[in-house]
Amino acid sequence: EADIYQTPxxxxxxxxxxxxxxxxxxxxxxxxxxxxxxxxxxxxxIHYSYGVNSTEKGDLSSESTVxxxxxxxxxxxxxxxxxxxxxxxxxxxxxxxTTDTQYFGPGTRLTVL
Amino acid sequence: KQEVTQIPAALSxxxxxxxxxxxxxxxxxxYNLQWFRQDPGKGLTSLLLIQSSQRExxxxxxxxxxxxxxxxxxxxxxxxxxxxxxTYLCAVGAGNMLTFGGGTRLMVxx
Numbered sequence: 001e002a003d004i005y006q007t008p009x010x011x012x013x014x015x016x017x018x019x020x021x022x023x024x025x026x027x028x029x030x031x032x033x034x035x036x037x038x039x040x041x042x043x044x045x046i047h048y049s050y051g052v053n054s055t056e057k058g059d060l061s062s063e064s065t066v067x068x069x070x071x072x073x074x075x076x077x078x079x080x081x082x083x084x085x086x087x088x089x090x091x092x093x094x095x096x097x098t099t100d101t102q103y104f105g106p107g108t109r110l111t112v113l
Numbered sequence: 114k115q116e117v118t119q120i121p122a123a124l125s126x127x128x129x130x131x132x133x134x135x136x137x138x139x140x141x142x143x144y145n146l147q148w149f150r151q152d153p154g155k156g157l158t159s160l161l162l163i164q165s166s167q168r169e170x171x172x173x174x175x176x177x178x179x180x181x182x183x184x185x186x187x188x189x190x191x192x193x194x195x196x197x198x199x200t201y202l203c204a205v206g207a208g209n210m211l212t213f214g215g216g217t218r219l220m221v222x223x
Contacts, residue, residue: 042213042214043157043202043204043213044213045210045211059210088154090157101147101159101162102147102159102211104149104156104159106155106156107154107155109154
């Protein structure tokens with residue numbers, strides 16, 4: 001059982017608000033990831049991190065930003081939410097070797113009105 | 114750029130049937146291939162991980178095969194149950210990145 005947590009699980013917010021989606025893992029994994037998934041669509045990688053102070057953009061362009069100040073914590077921030085940001089955001093982590101599985105959190109479903 | 118395709122997009126079967134889900138990918142330079150299960154509105158649960166040097170992996174009623182040269186993987190589910198109803202996602206790993214297919218939505222009817 002993977003120990004990776006996301007909060008909030010659901011968020012409905014108005015346009016222009018700043019939001020932070022939290023992701024934390026207690027497995028000591030070096031690598032963490034953020035994926036975006038629209039309903040019924042594929043998952044797309046938007047950010048990843050190889051460790052503390054390391055952040056990279058993924059395949060899908062995103063207006064969000066991330067930070068990795070502590071190994072266990074990988075928050076995602078939207079400075080000014082828009083309706084186009086409405087989606088499900090999934091966080092994942094892996095131990096660090098290229099052959100390792102990724103463990104996923106339960107996701108945050110974001111709705112921007 | 115890696116592209117992953119899953120067929121069929123949706124499948125409805127009666128309980129007890131054996132079934133096969135298909136996954137194909139365009140770039141055979143992969144490290145591994147994973148099958149995940151996703152329940153509605155939830156995160157992903159890893160089912161099976163096949164390393165690029167392996168041909169298949171088994172877990173309970175699930176068996177996944179990998180043919181890297183032809184860019185194909187199959188997930189075989191034996192004696193399907195209503196609790197197997199979910200979306201099944203195939204993901205190809207290269208480096209530390211996963212590229213996901215669109216998924217197969219499975220419904221197993223009692």
